[in-house]
Amino acid sequence: MTSPGRTERLVLPGVLTAAQAAETVAAIAGVQRADGAIPWFRGxxxxxxxxxxAAMALDAAGEHARAEAAYRWLAEHQLPDGGWYAAYADGDADRPTDRARESNFCAYVAVGVWHHHLSTGDDAFTERMWPVVARAVTHVLELQQPGGQIGWKREADGTPVRDALLTGSSSVYQALRCALALAEHRGEPQPDWELAAGWLGHAVRRHPERFLDKNRYSMDWYYPILGGALRGADAEERIAAGWDRFVVPGLGVRCVDPNPWVTGGESAELALALWALGDNDRAVDILRSIQHLRADGGLYWTGYVFEDDAVWPRELTSWTAGSLLLAVAALGGDEPTAAVFDGGTLPAGLEPRCC
Known part of the structure; x- marks a missing residue:
């Protein structure tokens, strides 16, 4: 059962009542397989x-055993090279449908493990997962380029793709900092990771030319902030520059400009980025604006094409619900969630002094 002490931080007027929060948590849990896997939706x-x-959202709701089962699934199915395939049919590890290994997908385990550690204080769990995180970080850093950016994937045959995505590298930056926090907790310094994080953060902040041009995507707009690389005046200027382009008042955030399509995941992530900048009022407004995506049963539609007044795709995704719960948890003062997304207490790495 969801812990009442945690669920109260998932209540936000105009966004989630206590009953709605419990329903959404139960809906994510209902998607989870017996082996811990959490697909987008069953099938x-x-x-x-x-x-x-989705596992982090379960932790934010106090469903720690379910979250641990999700991380156990990752530990049991990590590939020999330290990564994971990009997609598995219904979470069945024996049925990968995309054998590429995407760098930000593989790195994100560090964020989840650190979040679970902060949520539970379970050092035995952290000890079990440390080798998993360390192998994943090694796998990802093999794709780091001389400018600091991270190549976005390995092909199915292992060939590295050196082109980097700003969104993916921003996510990897957050993951490296969480991995460094785990290393510090264990008393195992990782100077190579510190250097890698410093170079990566610098690339995200100062060198847009090192990344593929995907500026039509809203994620490229806010992810340098969500991932923690950008703060202060630069972050506020970035938000202001893209606001009218991507935010549709009363409906949410466009996934791609100029497409008339708002998506729940991007909207909730923007709310998290705004919260990280202290802009709570607009963060709440964004979350309220996507309540039209909530469906019976507590999950959320992935998106809405407003020119056609049509829900599209007709998918109720665990991760859309998870992203909303994490945004609400941060706004509600949940300390573990705040720690991994605010970034103020995470190691920053070693910033290069040139280039």
């Missing part, structure tokens, strides 16, 4: 990044 695929996001 669809699992990807490691969204699997972790």
């Amino acid at each position: 669809h695929h699992l990807d490691p990044w969204d699997h972790v996001e």
Whole structure:
């Protein structure tokens, strides 16, 4: 059962009542398989990044055993090279549908494990998961380029793709900092990770030319903030520059400009980024604006095409619900969630002094 002491932080006027929060948590739990896997929805695929996001939402709700089962699934199915396949049919590890290994997908386990540690204080869990995180970080850093950016994947045959995505690298930056926090907790310094994180953060902040041009996607707009690389005046200027382009008042955040399509996941993530900048009022407004995506049973539609007044795709995804719960948890003062997304207490790495 969900812990009342945790659920109260998932209540936000105009966004979630206590009953709605409990219903959404139960709905995510209902998607989870007996082996711990959390696909997008039953019958669809699992990807490691969204699997972790849903697990983090379960932890924020006090469903720690379920979250631990999700991380155990990752530990049991980590590939020999330290990564995971990009997609598994319905979370069945024996049925991968995309054998590429995406760097941000593989790195995100560090964020989830650190979040679970902060949520539970379970050092035995952390000890079990440390080798998993360390192998994943090694796998990801093999894709780091001389400019600091992270190549976005390995092909199915293992060939590295050196092109980097700003969104993916921003997510990897958050993951590296969480991995460094785990290392510090264990008293095992990782100077190579510190250097890698410093170079990566610098690339995200100062060198947009090192990344593929995906500026039509709202994630490229807010992810440098969500991942923790950008704060202060630069972050506020970035939000202001993209606001009218991506935010549709009363409906949410466009996934891609100029498409008339708002999506719940991007909207909840923008709310988290705004919260990290101290802009709570607009964060709450964004979350309220996507309540039209809530469906019976507590899950959320992935998106809405407003020119056609049509829900699209017709998918109720665990990760959309998870992203909303994490945003509400941060706004509600949940300390573990705040710690991994605010970033103020995470190691920053070693910032390069040149280039």
